[in-house]
Amino acid sequence: MEVITTGCIVAPTGFKAGATYCGIKTAKDSFDLGIIFSEFPATGAALFTTNQIYAAPVKLSRKIIQKGRVRAFVINSGNANACTGEQGYKDAEAMGQIAAKCLKTPEDEILVASTGIIGRPLPMDKIFTGIKTAAATLGNTPEHGNTMARAIMTTDTKQKDIAVRLKINNKDVTIGGITKGAGMIAPNLATMLCFLTTDVSMPASLLNECLRNSAESSFNRITIDGHMSTNDTIAIIANGASGVNIPSKNNDLRIFQQGLDYVTSYLAKAIVMDGEGATKFIQIDVVGAWSRSDATKIARSIADSPLVKTAMNGEDPNWGRIVSAAGYAGVELDESKTNLYINDILIFAKGMPTQCDLNVLSTSMKGRDIKIRLELGLGDFKDTIWTCDLSHEYVTINAEYHT
Amino acid sequence: MEVITTGCIVAPTGFKAGATYCGIKTAKDSFDLGIIFSEFPATGAALFTTNQIYAAPVKLSRKIIQKGRVRAFVINSGNANACTGEQGYKDAEAMGQIAAKCLKTPEDEILVASTGIIGRPLPMDKIFTGIKTAAATLGNTPEHGNTMARAIMTTDTKQKDIAVRLKINNKDVTIGGITKGAGMIAPNLATMLCFLTTDVSMPASLLNECLRNSAESSFNRITIDGHMSTNDTIAIIANGASGVNIPSKNNDLRIFQQGLDYVTSYLAKAIVMDGEGATKFIQIDVVGAWSRSDATKIARSIADSPLVKTAMNGEDPNWGRIVSAAGYAGVELDESKTNLYINDILIFAKGMPTQCDLNVLSTSMKGRDIKIRLELGLGDFKDTIWTCDLSHEYVTINAEYHT
CATH class of the missing domain: 3.10.20.340 (ArgJ beta chain, C-terminal domain)
Structure with missing residues (x-):
C-alpha cells in the first residue's frame, strides 16, 4: 500500500477539484468554497450528524444520497447554513443547482455541505460567484487537491488529507480523503466534515456499507468534548475510473475496505491531534x-x-x-x-x-x-x-x- | 417557616455534634473528623453513589441502613477510604465499632462516611484518637454545629449548612443539614456528602421515601462536570424529640417534605455556587x-x-x-x-x-x-x-x- 500525502483528494483517477475565496470568511488569503468533481458518472454514499438540530445542506444531501448517484461535492466554509429556516433550505438547493449548471451534471447528483457560523443567511451572491470560479478552475494537480483541503478548514490549524494506492487484480486503485476537525467556528459549532474519492466502481449500497464500517472504526472512535455538531458529514464518491469493479462482498472488497479504513483512521486521528487546545x-x-x-x-x-x-x-x-x-x-x-x-x-x-x-x-x-x-x-x-x-x-x- | 443559619446540624432537638482535627488533613487549623449523634433512638435513611467503584464506608453503610435504625454518623475528611481493598472495609467497620463504644450505642446503628484522597489506607491510629476526642466533645451549641460543617469540607471554599423550623400540630419541628461539595480532593475525587437531622419521628421506610423525593428535586438536579464520585452519601436521622410523630402519608408529611425540600435544595445550590472555579x-x-x-x-x-x-x-x-x-x-x-x-x-x-x-x-x-x-x-x-x-x-x- 502506497501512501500519498499531497493533492490527496484528486489522487484517484478521474477526479478534479477547484477551490476559491469568495468572501464568506474574513481572511482574504484563505479559501472558502470548493468543488470536488468526478469526470465520470459515479456512485456515492454519505453519513450525517445524528443531531436533531441539523443544517439545511444536511437535510438536502440526505435526500440526494437516497438515489446513490453522486458526481460532485460543493462545499463552503465560513457559514454553516444551520438554523436558517426555509430560506436556508432554498439556499442549499440553489448551491446545488448552480453547481449542476456549471458542471453540466444532474442537479440531484450533487451533495452540498457547509461549515461555519450558524444562524446567518448564506451570502448567496458571493456563493454563486464562488461556485462559478471554482468550477472554472477545476484540475487534478496536487495544488488543486491541497487548496481544496484548505477550503473546508475553519479554525483547524493544519490541512488534513491522505490518500492510499492499492493493487486490486494488478490494477492501481486509489482512495483519497480530506477532513476538517473540531476546531471552533466563531461563534458556534465544531463541525466534522470528511470527503472521500475513489476510482473503483461499486454499487451504492456496498459503498455505503464500506463507509459505515470505516466510520465505525475511525470517526465514531474519536471525541473532543462530546459536543456533536449540526453539520457533520462524511461522504464518498466511487467513479470506476481505475477499471476495477467490485460488485459484491469478495476478496477485492476486503482489500478496498482495508485501504478505506487506513484513510479514515488517519483522518480521524488527525482531527484529535488538532483538537481545540489539544496538547495530548x-x-x-x-x-x-x-x-x-x-x-x-x-x-x-x-x-x-x-x-x-x-x-x-x-x-x-x-x-x-x-x-x-x-x-x-x-x-x-x-x-x-x-x-x-x-x-x-x-x-x-x-x-x-x-x-x-x-x-x-x-x-x-x-x-x-x-x-x-x-x-x-x-x-x-x-x-x-x-x-x-x-x-x-x-x-x-x-x-x-x-x- | 423559620430559617436558621448557624449551628444547623444540631438545631433539631436531641442532637449533638463533635468535631476535631486528628491529623488526616495537612492543614492543622482545620477539622477532619466529626460525629453527629442523636441522644434518642432514631430511624434513618440514606442514598449512595451509583458508581460501580464505591468506597468501603459506602459498602458498610449500605448494609447498616437496611435495618433503618441510625443513632450517629461518623465522618472523616482527608481520606476517602476508596480503592483500599479488604483492609479498607475492615477499617470502615473499625470506625463504626470504636464510635459505638464511645457513644454507648449499637454498632449497627452507626453510619460511616469518608471523603478525601483515594487509594490510601486510613491512618487508623489517628482516626481512633479522633473519634474518641470527637465523642468526648459532643455538644449542641451553634459552635458545635459549625465546626461539624467544617469537618466534612475538603476543597470547598465555604461552609454549607442550613436548618428550618416548621410548625406541625402547633409543635416546633426542625430539620438541619450540612453538605460538602464538588471541590476536588487531591489527587482524586469530588465527593458529595450531605448529612441531615430532624426531630420528628417517622418510620424508616417513609423517611427513605421523603429523602428520595427531596434528593430528586435537589441533589439529582445539579451537575458540576458530570463526573460521579465513589463516596457520594446523603443520609438523615429522625429522632422524634420534638414529640411530633408522622406515621403515614398525611398532611403533616406534606409540611415536613416541604421543609426537607427547602433544606436539600438550598444545600444543592450551595454546592453548585461553590463548584470548582465556578463564576456563574x-x-x-x-x-x-x-x-x-x-x-x-x-x-x-x-x-x-x-x-x-x-x-x-x-x-x-x-x-x-x-x-x-x-x-x-x-x-x-x-x-x-x-x-x-x-x-x-x-x-x-x-x-x-x-x-x-x-x-x-x-x-x-x-x-x-x-x-x-x-x-x-x-x-x-x-x-x-x-x-x-x-x-x-x-x-x-x-x-x-x-x-
Whole structure:
C-alpha cells in the first residue's frame, strides 16, 4: 500500500477539484468554497450528524444520497447554513443547482455541505460567484487537491488529507480523503466534515456499507468534548475510473475496505491531534468487557470526563479519576478484577493502587501520546477511543469569543 | 417557616455534634473528623453513589441502613477510604465499632462516611484518637454545629449548612443539614456528602421515601462536570424529640417534605455556587417536552456541554451551542417549534435566531446568575438542572495538581 500525502483528494483517477475565496470568511488569503468533481458518472454514499438540530445542506444531501448517484461535492466554509429556516433550505438547493449548471451534471447528483457560523443567511451572491470560479478552475494537480483541503478548514490549524494506492487484480486503485476537525467556528459549532474519492466502481449500497464500517472504526472512535455538531458529514464518491469493479462482498472488497479504513483512521486521528487546545493524543483501550457495547460506554465515559482530560493535560497519572469515570458509565464492574495501565505501566491492580514508580510514569506522560488501558476481567470484548486533553487553551478559545 | 443559619446540624432537638482535627488533613487549623449523634433512638435513611467503584464506608453503610435504625454518623475528611481493598472495609467497620463504644450505642446503628484522597489506607491510629476526642466533645451549641460543617469540607471554599423550623400540630419541628461539595480532593475525587437531622419521628421506610423525593428535586438536579464520585452519601436521622410523630402519608408529611425540600435544595445550590472555579450559577429550564425524561436528558446535555459552560464563562449568549447540545441529547426535537430564552430574552424562535438586542443580553450575563429556558413545544413536561460554568480556574485546579 502506497501512501500519498499531497493533492490527496484528486489522487484517484478521474477526479478534479477547484477551490476559491469568495468572501464568506474574513481572511482574504484563505479559501472558502470548493468543488470536488468526478469526470465520470459515479456512485456515492454519505453519513450525517445524528443531531436533531441539523443544517439545511444536511437535510438536502440526505435526500440526494437516497438515489446513490453522486458526481460532485460543493462545499463552503465560513457559514454553516444551520438554523436558517426555509430560506436556508432554498439556499442549499440553489448551491446545488448552480453547481449542476456549471458542471453540466444532474442537479440531484450533487451533495452540498457547509461549515461555519450558524444562524446567518448564506451570502448567496458571493456563493454563486464562488461556485462559478471554482468550477472554472477545476484540475487534478496536487495544488488543486491541497487548496481544496484548505477550503473546508475553519479554525483547524493544519490541512488534513491522505490518500492510499492499492493493487486490486494488478490494477492501481486509489482512495483519497480530506477532513476538517473540531476546531471552533466563531461563534458556534465544531463541525466534522470528511470527503472521500475513489476510482473503483461499486454499487451504492456496498459503498455505503464500506463507509459505515470505516466510520465505525475511525470517526465514531474519536471525541473532543462530546459536543456533536449540526453539520457533520462524511461522504464518498466511487467513479470506476481505475477499471476495477467490485460488485459484491469478495476478496477485492476486503482489500478496498482495508485501504478505506487506513484513510479514515488517519483522518480521524488527525482531527484529535488538532483538537481545540489539544496538547495530548490519548488512546483509551478498554478490554475484557462483557460486551462490545459495555467496552464502548466505559471508554467514552473516560474520554469525556473533564477530570480525566485535565489530569492528562497536567501529565498526572491520576488513576482515581480514570477508574471512577469507568465506574459511572452505567455498566456493571467488579473492582476486584479491574486493572489499569497508563503508558504500559500497571498503576491499579485488582481494585487497589500498585507500588509502581510514579516518577517513571509521570515522565512517560510528558510525551504527546498517552495510552490508557483498562482491563475489566469480565469477558472477551474490547473497544478503543481516541481523545485529547482539556487545556487552558480550550477554555480560552471557547470562553473568550464574544458574539 | 423559620430559617436558621448557624449551628444547623444540631438545631433539631436531641442532637449533638463533635468535631476535631486528628491529623488526616495537612492543614492543622482545620477539622477532619466529626460525629453527629442523636441522644434518642432514631430511624434513618440514606442514598449512595451509583458508581460501580464505591468506597468501603459506602459498602458498610449500605448494609447498616437496611435495618433503618441510625443513632450517629461518623465522618472523616482527608481520606476517602476508596480503592483500599479488604483492609479498607475492615477499617470502615473499625470506625463504626470504636464510635459505638464511645457513644454507648449499637454498632449497627452507626453510619460511616469518608471523603478525601483515594487509594490510601486510613491512618487508623489517628482516626481512633479522633473519634474518641470527637465523642468526648459532643455538644449542641451553634459552635458545635459549625465546626461539624467544617469537618466534612475538603476543597470547598465555604461552609454549607442550613436548618428550618416548621410548625406541625402547633409543635416546633426542625430539620438541619450540612453538605460538602464538588471541590476536588487531591489527587482524586469530588465527593458529595450531605448529612441531615430532624426531630420528628417517622418510620424508616417513609423517611427513605421523603429523602428520595427531596434528593430528586435537589441533589439529582445539579451537575458540576458530570463526573460521579465513589463516596457520594446523603443520609438523615429522625429522632422524634420534638414529640411530633408522622406515621403515614398525611398532611403533616406534606409540611415536613416541604421543609426537607427547602433544606436539600438550598444545600444543592450551595454546592453548585461553590463548584470548582465556578463564576456563574446557571439554571437550565427545559419545558414543553414530550416526557419528563426527555426534558431531563436535554437539560443535562446542555448542562454538561463544555462548549455551553465555556460560553457562559465568557458571558456570551451563544445560542448555537445550547440548541445543538439539546439536539444531541438523544431525544426527538422539532427545530421549528423550539424557542430559547437567555435571561428571559428570546434569542432563538421557531428554529431561527431573533433580532433581540445582543448588547442588552450580554450585559445581563455579567451577573452571577444566568437563566437558560428552552421551550420544545412538544408536550407538557419540564425539568430544571442547576450547573456552573467551566473556567480557567477549573483547569488550573484539576490540571495543575501533581501526584
